[in-house]
Amino acid sequence: xxxxxxxxxxxxxxxxxxxxxxxxxxxxxxxxxxxxxxxxxxxxxxxxxxxxxxxxxxxxxxxxxxxxxxxxxxxxxxxxxxxxxxxxxxxxxxxxxxxxxxxxxxxxxxxxxxxxxxxxxxxxxxxxxxxxxxxxxxxxxxxxxxxxxxxxxxxxxxxxxxxxxxxxxxxxxxxxxxxxxxxxxxxxxxxxxxxxxxxxxxxxxxxxxxxxxxxxxxxxx
Amino acid sequence: xxxxxxxxxxxxxxxxxxxxxxxxxxxxxxxxxxxxxxxxxxxxxxxxxxxxxxxxxxxxxxxxxxxxxxxxxxxxxxxxxxxxxxxxxxxxxxxxxxxxxxxxxxxxxxxxxxxxxxxxxxxxxxxxxxxxxxxxxxxxxxxxxxxxxxxxxxxxxxxxxxxxxxxxxxxxxxxxxxxxxxxxxxxxxxxxxxxxxxxxxxxxxxxxxxxxxxxxxxxxxxxxxxxxxxxxxxxxxxxxxxxxxxxxxxxxxxxxxxxxxxxxxxxxxxxxxxxxxxxxxxxxxxxxxxxxxxxxxxxxxxxxxxxxxxxxxxxxxxxxxxxxxxxxxxxxxxxxxxxxxxxxxxxxxxxxxxxxxxxxxxxxxxxxxxxxxxxxxxxxxxxxxxxxxxxxxxxxxxxxxxxxxxxxxxxxxxxxxxxxxxxxxxxxxxxxx
Numbered sequence: 001x002x003x004x005x006x007x008x009x010x011x012x013x014x015x016x017x018x019x020x021x022x023x024x025x026x027x028x029x030x031x032x033x034x035x036x037x038x039x040x041x042x043x044x045x046x047x048x049x050x051x052x053x054x055x056x057x058x059x060x061x062x063x064x065x066x067x068x069x070x071x072x073x074x075x076x077x078x079x080x081x082x083x084x085x086x087x088x089x090x091x092x093x094x095x096x097x098x099x100x101x102x103x104x105x106x107x108x109x110x111x112x113x114x115x116x117x118x119x120x121x122x123x124x125x126x127x128x129x130x131x132x133x134x135x136x137x138x139x140x141x142x143x144x145x146x147x148x149x150x151x152x153x154x155x156x157x158x159x160x161x162x163x164x165x166x167x168x169x170x171x172x173x174x175x176x177x178x179x180x181x182x183x184x185x186x187x188x189x190x191x192x193x194x195x196x197x198x199x200x201x202x203x204x205x206x207x208x209x210x211x212x213x214x215x216x217x218x219x220x221x
Numbered sequence: 222x223x224x225x226x227x228x229x230x231x232x233x234x235x236x237x238x239x240x241x242x243x244x245x246x247x248x249x250x251x252x253x254x255x256x257x258x259x260x261x262x263x264x265x266x267x268x269x270x271x272x273x274x275x276x277x278x279x280x281x282x283x284x285x286x287x288x289x290x291x292x293x294x295x296x297x298x299x300x301x302x303x304x305x306x307x308x309x310x311x312x313x314x315x316x317x318x319x320x321x322x323x324x325x326x327x328x329x330x331x332x333x334x335x336x337x338x339x340x341x342x343x344x345x346x347x348x349x350x351x352x353x354x355x356x357x358x359x360x361x362x363x364x365x366x367x368x369x370x371x372x373x374x375x376x377x378x379x380x381x382x383x384x385x386x387x388x389x390x391x392x393x394x395x396x397x398x399x400x401x402x403x404x405x406x407x408x409x410x411x412x413x414x415x416x417x418x419x420x421x422x423x424x425x426x427x428x429x430x431x432x433x434x435x436x437x438x439x440x441x442x443x444x445x446x447x448x449x450x451x452x453x454x455x456x457x458x459x460x461x462x463x464x465x466x467x468x469x470x471x472x473x474x475x476x477x478x479x480x481x482x483x484x485x486x487x488x489x490x491x492x493x494x495x496x497x498x499x500x501x502x503x504x505x506x507x508x509x510x511x512x513x514x515x516x517x518x519x520x521x522x523x524x525x526x527x528x529x530x531x532x533x534x535x536x537x538x539x540x541x542x543x544x545x546x547x548x549x550x551x552x553x554x555x556x557x558x559x560x561x562x563x564x565x566x567x568x569x570x571x572x573x574x575x576x577x578x579x580x581x582x583x584x585x586x587x588x589x590x591x592x593x594x595x596x597x598x599x600x601x602x603x604x605x606x607x608x609x610x611x612x613x614x615x616x617x618x619x620x621x622x623x624x625x626x627x628x629x630x631x632x633x634x635x636x637x638x639x640x641x642x643x644x645x646x647x648x649x650x651x652x653x654x
Contacts, residue, residue, distance in 0.1 A: 023340065027405050030387070030402065031386060068408065070388070087554070087556075087557050088309065088553040089539050092545055092549070092550065092553075093647060097644075126309040126310070127348055128306045128315040129312050130472070133472070140348045141351060142351070145650060168319065169350070169351040170354070185357070185385075185386065187357055190354055191358035192240075196236075196238035197233045200472050201316040203474065203475065204473060204474050204489070213225050216226075217444075
């Protein structure tokens, strides 16, 4: 394992915190793999060795778990993971076109990372935002109602180093490693940023309010 | 006329709807206080009497599920919240967590008290970072305010709640795969029985409930089981979130009593996009067989949708108009299933892979007449023979699209390509253009 002492100490401290949240240590494995990605940007050999040693597992046991889940990356990931939803609904509503344009603009195929390590482009599966289709997830933050033009413009802004704001998320899109630290279970203090919901989420509520519809009151007791 | 009943969604438009103060000012956590003043068994009875059925797709009676737990033996028992929302078309739990996480937390606290659980887990899919932030912050706020943690509301009940991130695997929405994943393993389903109520997390008695299911619990405790049952149909009681997406004028979340029809919902959502007609729709996600314009008046409850040859599932209504190619839709869904099949059982792993290849070949215009026979036969080798419901649901899009739109398939073979214009199905959004 080639982590320097500072990195190793902080990883160890974080891992202990994660393990303490579960009745059995092995339950902390997925969070620890997210933690590894927050440090290394992918599931590195060092990270696998660290998880194995911390949890008393063999390295192949850790690898077997890591390779099962698509969010765990076997190769160094780009700073920005561009996930274009191309499951049926998003695909039909424009997701395929968005992917094609991003692919052409960045000259990247599905799963490839740019030479400058800035972007990884991938097709993703349904991300639970179908009423905002087509959706692009940048480091797993929502960019709703995308078109080829808005998606390419967003990528250009990232390339220019400008702050980019997700539609429903924090004020600025985090880096891949920053996002992975949140998924590992460590707060970045940005929960209060962004809206509670977008227009589609409240479409039914808005209609009910405009029509004066409400649910019946409680039963007489 | 059926009208909308915003209960779970009613705070979503409120400024800072996700904050504890917003929730408490709107009467939040009162149901928890009320529950803690009762016997746990009374809570289970109330949920049973309400007729609440699981909102994660299967529709199993929630109170009955809770009552399957064996008698306390002094060891731990767990509540695990399934927040791995991933079924294509389903988009209700994530917005609920983003907008009103405390409603879920109150439901969790009440359910945990009812079943004698002192450590609960939320398994949240990993691909929604902001939902993690909101939920983690809500847990902190609720713990600081004494609604979670030790001696909740001074009533002597302790509950630790751990938020756990998944890592991108649809199969983990299946409850036993979810439990394996939560134990730090590959998320593959377990053989049932034993069911989780008997041997779940760490082989201890465990209840796995969906987000929306638990979000219904505070309302039932606050307003009474009869109130809940006054909405909905006789066997599918209550209300729920119907998620409309696709070619409708105003896609979104519409909370309504069970038994509402798509015709009614479409009217509320401004109809099919202008100038177009309904071609097909999924009543409850891509694992439920496609329905057509012939089914606009089917009451959207578990029984009626089953009678119509499909399933209510998660009420994920994906609407497609006449510009959409049924072969392309099925091919893309099958890519999803082949990608997400966990590989544990042969019928699902091989079956979804072969279906994916066949559909891709047909879509590319290289299909043969005999391929349609194969598309008819392969699903029989998967459904009922797979290890878990993923395999049972995967071929639904193929079988139902072949049933209703065989012509689309035949045209691909006859023409040697797709007869549809892929641009025609992309809506022009005025607010974006």
